[in-house]
Every structure is written in C-alpha cells, then in structure tokens.
Amino acid sequence: MSNPSIATPISNTVKAARTQALLKRWAPAVILPLAGIFAFLMLWQLVANNIQTSLGQFPGPVQVYTQFNALVDSHLAEREKANAFYERQEKRNAERLARDPSAEVKIRPYTGKPTFFQQILTSLYTVMTGFAIASLIAVPLGIVCGLSKPLYSAMNPLIQIFKPVSPLAWLPLVTMLVSALYVSDDPMLAKSFLTSALTVALCCLWPTVINTTVGVANLDKDLQNVSRVLNLSPLSHVRRIVLPAAVPMIFTGLRLSLATGWMVLIAAEMLAQNPGLGKFIWDEFQNGSSNSLGRIMVAVIVIGLIGFALDRLMLLLQRHASWDKNADLR
Amino acid sequence: MSHSNYLELTGVGISFPTDKGLFCALQNVNLRIAKGEFVSLIGHSGCGKSTVLNIVAGLHQATTGGVILDGREVDQPGPDRAVVFQNHSLLPWLSCYENVELAVRQVFKGQKSRREMRDWIEHNLALVHMTHARDKRPSEISGGMKQRIGIARALAMQPKVLLMDEPFGALDALTRAHLQDSLMEIHADLGNTVIMITHDVDEAVLLSDRIVMMSNGPAATIGEILSVDLPRPRDRMALAHDAHYHDYRAAVLEFLYQRQQRPAA
Numbered sequence: 001m002s003n004p005s006i007a008t009p010i011s012n013t014v015k016a017a018r019t020q021a022l023l024k025r026w027a028p029a030v031i032l033p034l035a036g037i038f039a040f041l042m043l044w045q046l047v048a049n050n051i052q053t054s055l056g057q058f059p060g061p062v063q064v065y066t067q068f069n070a071l072v073d074s075h076l077a078e079r080e081k082a083n084a085f086y087e088r089q090e091k092r093n094a095e096r097l098a099r100d101p102s103a104e105v106k107i108r109p110y111t112g113k114p115t116f117f118q119q120i121l122t123s124l125y126t127v128m129t130g131f132a133i134a135s136l137i138a139v140p141l142g143i144v145c146g147l148s149k150p151l152y153s154a155m156n157p158l159i160q161i162f163k164p165v166s167p168l169a170w171l172p173l174v175t176m177l178v179s180a181l182y183v184s185d186d187p188m189l190a191k192s193f194l195t196s197a198l199t200v201a202l203c204c205l206w207p208t209v210i211n212t213t214v215g216v217a218n219l220d221k222d223l224q225n226v227s228r229v230l231n232l233s234p235l236s237h238v239r240r241i242v243l244p245a246a247v248p249m250i251f252t253g254l255r256l257s258l259a260t261g262w263m264v265l266i267a268a269e270m271l272a273q274n275p276g277l278g279k280f281i282w283d284e285f286q287n288g289s290s291n292s293l294g295r296i297m298v299a300v301i302v303i304g305l306i307g308f309a310l311d312r313l314m315l316l317l318q319r320h321a322s323w324d325k326n327a328d329l330r
Numbered sequence: 331m332s333h334s335n336y337l338e339l340t341g342v343g344i345s346f347p348t349d350k351g352l353f354c355a356l357q358n359v360n361l362r363i364a365k366g367e368f369v370s371l372i373g374h375s376g377c378g379k380s381t382v383l384n385i386v387a388g389l390h391q392a393t394t395g396g397v398i399l400d401g402r403e404v405d406q407p408g409p410d411r412a413v414v415f416q417n418h419s420l421l422p423w424l425s426c427y428e429n430v431e432l433a434v435r436q437v438f439k440g441q442k443s444r445r446e447m448r449d450w451i452e453h454n455l456a457l458v459h460m461t462h463a464r465d466k467r468p469s470e471i472s473g474g475m476k477q478r479i480g481i482a483r484a485l486a487m488q489p490k491v492l493l494m495d496e497p498f499g500a501l502d503a504l505t506r507a508h509l510q511d512s513l514m515e516i517h518a519d520l521g522n523t524v525i526m527i528t529h530d531v532d533e534a535v536l537l538s539d540r541i542v543m544m545s546n547g548p549a550a551t552i553g554e555i556l557s558v559d560l561p562r563p564r565d566r567m568a569l570a571h572d573a574h575y576h577d578y579r580a581a582v583l584e585f586l587y588q589r590q591q592r593p594a595a
Binding site: 220222223225226228229230231232236240241244245247323324 | 387388389407408409411412413415417419421422423432433436437467469487
C-alpha cells in the first residue's frame with residue numbers, strides 16, 4: 001500500500017462487492033421480513049390513531065406494547081402473592097406442629113385469578129389434548145380408509161359432510177354430552193376443559209384422515225408388488241411398507257390438523273369458558289375498560305406467534321421422522 | 331438338466347373387459363423351461379412380454395391356460411418366483427442391507443438363525459459386489475447399484491425361478507455391460523432358472539440359452555424361439571468377432587424388424 005491513491009478505488013470496489021454479497025445473503029432471511037413488519041407497524045399506528053371506539057382510541061403498537069408489559073407485571077405480582085400465600089401457610093403449619101406434633105396440617109392451593117401466562121399454558125395443554133385425541137383416531141382411520149376402497153367409499157361422504165362444520169356448531173352438542181356423560185363427584189378434569197378439547201378434536205380430525213388416506217392409497221404400485229412377491233402378512237405390509245411410505249402425507253395432515261385445532265381452540269374456550277386465551281379475550285371484551293382492546297391485541301399477537309411456533313415444531317418433527325431427507329419441506 | 335419341464339406355460343392367454351367388449355392382449359402362449367435355463371423374452375413394446383412375466387410371478391391372473399412350476403400350479407405371487415423390477419423398487423427408507431434383510435427374514439423365518447441370516451445377506455451383497463454400500467440408502471447410490479441390490483434381494487430369496495423385467499433397461503451402456511457380466515457370473519455359479527425381458531438384441535444373445543420372440547399385440551403370442559448354442563462362459567469381446575454370434579443377432583433382428591413390423595409408434 002505504498003500508493004494510497006491507487007489502493008483506495010480498488011478497496012472501494014471490493015467493499016461494494018462485499019456489501020452486495022452481504023445484502024444478497026441476508027436480504028431474504030432478515031432484512032426484507034423486518035422491513036415488512038416495520039411497514040405494517042407504521043401503517044397500524046397511522047390507522048389506529050384515526051379510529052375512535054366506545055372503549056377509547058383503537059390501540060396502536062405502542063399501547064399494545066404497554067399492555068404487554070402490564071400483563072407481565074401483573075403476572076409477576078400474582079406469583080409473588082401466591083408465594084407469600086404458601087409461605088404464610090407453611091409458617092402457620094410449622095407453628096402448629098411445634099405446639100402439637102400430632103396436628104393434621106394441610107396446604108391449601110392458591111385460588112387467585114389465572115394470569116395471562118397461565119392462560120397461555122392452559123390453552124396449550126387443551127389444544128395438545130384435543131390434537132392427541134384426534135391423531136389417535138385419525139391416523140388409524142386414514143390407514144384403513146386408504147387400504148380399503150369400499151371402506152373409503154363408505155366413509156368419504158361422512159368425512160366430506162363433517163369436515164366443513166364450524167366448531168361453534170359442535171360446541172353446544174359437546175357441552176351437553178360432556179354434562180350428561182361425564183358425571184363424577186370428584187372430577188379429575190374440568191368440564192370446560194373436556195368440552196374445549198373434544199371440540200378441538202372433532203374439528204382437527206379431518207385433515208389428518210384425508211391426508212393419511214391419500215398417502216396410503218397412493219402407495220407406489222411397484223412397492224405393493226414387492227410386498228406381494230414377499231408374501232408379507234397384512235400387518236407387516238402396513239408396518240414395513242405402507243406406514244413408512246405414507247409418513248410424509250401423514251405429517252402434512254397432522255400439521256394442518258394442529259393449525260386448525262389452534263384456531264378452533266380460541267373459539268371453543270370463549271364459549272366453554274375454559275380458562276385459556278379464548279376466555280381471556282372474552283373476559284376483556286366483557287370487561288370493557290380502556291385497556292381492554294390493547295390487551296386483546298396482545299392476545300391476538302401471542303396467538304399468532306404460538307400458532308407459528310407450533311407449526312415449526314411439527315415441521316421439525318416431520319423432518320426428523322421422514323426418510324426422504326432431500327424433500328423440500330416448508 | 332434332469333427334467334426339461336421345470337416351468338410350464340400351457341395355453342396362457344389374458345383378456346381385459348373394455349367398453350368395446352373383451353380385449354385379448356395375449357393368447358395361446360406355450361413354453362417349457364428347463365431347470366437352470368436362461369430364457370429371454372423379446373418383442374416390441376406392447377407385445378405382452380411383461381404380462382407373461384407377471385402371470386408367471388402370480389401378479390396377474392391368466393384368463394385361459396395356466397402355469398406350473400416344479401409340479402405346482404402358480405395362482406398367487408410368492409418368493410419362489412422372485413422378481414427384479416425394472417425400476418429396482420427398493421424401499422427408499424431402508425438401507426441396502428435392510429432391503430435384502432426384509433426379504434431374507436420373510437423367506438427364512440424359522441429356518442435360519444439370526445447369525446445365519448446375517449451371513450446370508452452379506453453373502454448376497456458380496457455376490458453383486460455391493461458390500462461397500464451395505465449401509466447406504468437407495469437415494470445415495472447410482473442406478474446400476476440400485477439394480478444390483480434389487481438382484482441381491484431377489485437372489486437372497488433363493489427363488490426357483492428368477493424373473494427379470496427389463497432389469498437393465500434404464501441404465502447406460504457401460505453400466506449395463508458390467509451388470510450383464512455380473513449376471514452371467516452369478517448364473518454360472520448358482521445355475522438359476524431365469525426369465526428375462528429385454529428389448530436389447532445384444533443382451534438377449536449374450537445371456538440367453540433360448541430367445542423367445544413375441545409377435546405384436548393385440549392377441550400377442552410366441553412368434554418364434556431361437557436356441558443360442560454359444561459355449562459358456564461367454565466373453566463379449568471374443569463374441570464381437572464370432573460369426574455364430576452375428577448369425578443369432580441377425581436372426582433376432584430379422585424377426586423383429588421384417589416379420590414383425592414395429593407398430594406405428
């Protein structure tokens with residue numbers, strides 16, 4: 001670098017090329033999505049400023065962020081209260097035992113209002129229960145329908161009729177059924193939980209049934225012939241040939257089912273009053289304070305993020321379970 | 331060759347119902363194959379070669395006539411008639427070893443111990459020179475290698491007759507030559523009875539004891555059978571200058587291109 005007047009233009013072009021390369025690498029993955037989100041936030045704030053509702057101004061991103069922090073704070077405060085409640089009990093119990101070692105001591109559970117974050121956990125638990133019930137029924141049903149044309153012909157109209165039914169239509173029926181059939185003095189599960197989970201199961205059954213059926217029915221003719229030449233028993237035919245071949249389609253169905261289930265859950269929880277995100281939104285709506293709309297918006301965004309995370313989780317599972325590592329799964 | 335009626339096809343025909351009535355694809359196929367014989371089926375596309383093979387395999391049911399193998403009538407598929415499929419048909423989620431294992435476990439269940447099975451699988455992989463790829467998935471090996479595994483899987487069933495449906499049709503000329511040499515070696519060692527479908531005249535003459543030339547469909551049947559009396563082991567380089575080899579080749583070509591005009595393709 002004895003002559004800077006020559007070196008500078010060269011290093012400039014190198015720099016420019018490097019910047020371009022960096023842009024090319026990061027633009028699709030990071031820069032463009034961020035730009036999209038930023039533009040959306042600006043537009044949202046702009047529109048929100050111009051909408052007046054009976055509960056005050058429509059919340060923009062700033063208000064929503066404030067409400068999110070408020071929810072975090074109230075969650076922490078509630079937990080502190082709960083801890084203090086248990087500490088007080090333990091102290092009291094210890095004192096009582098010191099006075100009379102044969103005394104019967106009890107720890108009573110804290111019965112405060114569930115916070116936003118506890119409601120998220122309840123929702124996740126409910127949707128997973130419903131999804132698990134649905135999968136346990138849908139995958140075997142799909143396999144049987146895929147293997148047997150007559151059975152498929154018999155089942156197909158039912159599948160097609162029940163598939164488009166809204167969860168809101170099922171819910172009253174499920175509620176009454178649960179009330180009638182789940183009678184117990186000391187119920188292990190809350191009725192509202194069962195109602196929500198079963199409604200989720202009813203609605204997210206169908207994508208898995210249909211995709212599993214298609215995956216099994218489209219088994220490669222040559223692989224079928226291999227199985228016939230080997231004289232595989234029906235059971236090992238399913239286990240060794242059919243199931244692995246259908247795994248990609250089964251997972252496509254499961255992903256669609258989980259996404260459907262998550263959407264259905266919110267509606268179900270609203271009406272069944274299951275203490276989850278759906279109930280949170282409903283309660284805020286009924287509450288009607290000036291913070292309510294902001295809190296509902298927080299819930300909306302959290303619902304979206306969790307839905308996205310659940311789908312990614314299923315994608316990871318699918319990649320792990322699929323034999324075709326070259327398949328472009330997205 | 332103790333009995334020349336090891337595999338017997340008698341009056342085999344097949345017809346399918348269509349909108350315009352019964353369509354007769356194949357009729358009156360009569361063929362007797364001796365134990366250890368290598369027979370090729372050759373003919374234009376659509377002449378029913380594959381149908382004949384599938385009937386012997388039991389994958390199709392003949393409408394008329396029947397097939398008797400080693401004194402028993404063929405009425406369903408089974409591992410005593412192992413098939414090497416044109417597109418290999420390996421299970422893509424199993425390794426090469428596991429693909430052969432699936433067949434071995436099914437056929438020798440209760441006859442061989444775990445250890446014997448393992449040795450038998452290894453032996454068959456070695457027979458097709460594929461020991462090095464035993465743990466690879468089919469998607470990780472070349473087309474020729476896949477076909478070798480397909481052959482190993484079929485051989486491992488110890489079939490009474492080995493059925494090959496254009497086994498080398500999808501391979502390039504060099505790979506095909508290698509596989510043909512391997513197949514000749516295996517046939518010389520084990521003395522398998524083989525029926526192979528091909529549309530390659532050189533392949534038919536090089537490998538076969540007899541070449542069955544099929545007439546065109548509909549109602550296809552056996553047009554002519556050519557015995558290839560070239561001494562074994564055969565060597566493709568030496569045969570290139572052999573007058574008899576060229577006579578056989580010319581005879582097949584003459585049948586295919588003069589007496590059986592190619593159907594308008």
